[in-house]
Amino acid sequence: MATVELRFSALPEHVRTARLVAAAVARRAGVDEAVLDELRLAVGEACSRAVGLHQISGVTAPVKVALIEEEKQFSIEVGDEAPHAVPGGDTSAGQDGDAEVEEDEMGLAVISGLVDDVEVTTGQNGGLIRMTWPTTPPATALV
């Protein structure tokens, strides 16, 4: 299992860098060219969401992106360290953040529309979006 990890300060200008790196690593891993546009968009959405969550919550920790090459599949994990509202838990943090919440939901809607295999986990110490795509091994690997 080969992994590339990226950590960046929660600033909007770094999201583009994350998109470019993710697409480059995915291409190398054998993700279909036709899917790379969608992958780029999905990882951008996940990173934008994480940046927004860090900024709203005043979290200074970086956003983490792990690009994981496995046999026959390629996964991207985008992790944030923002305290998420847990169902049934304290929801006072989100009271005047309606616009942010809407954008957050729009981002997730785009991700789930683009990626068939996506898992979103959230807890009080942060959240993780894991997206997976199939890969075709390069011809040389068959030799």
Added chain:
Amino acid sequence: MDLSLSTRTVGDRTVVEVGGEIDVYTAPKLREQLVELVNDGNFHLVVDMEGVDFLDSTGLGVLVGGLKRVRAHEGSLRLVCNQERILKIFRITGLTKVFPIHTSVEEAVAATD
């Protein structure tokens, strides 16, 4: 690539030509431009997206915000886009039902309904 914006007037429409990437970093510039146009009394906007290489949900949010603003003045916001990868984002979010999307600026400028 950064975002490029230019505006011109065609009849009673204001055409905003957008180029580059509309994402979480650049979307605020587009938002400012749309707000400024509406504040200056331009309520019939055509956003030409043919030069857009990338659009994310932040960009969609700005366009929806623009639409809300012009509608408050009984205006309109029409899009020009032929790029499949951009159109796909409007489709999966259901926004093709919200925005009139045209294949050319001429068509968008001529549209009246």
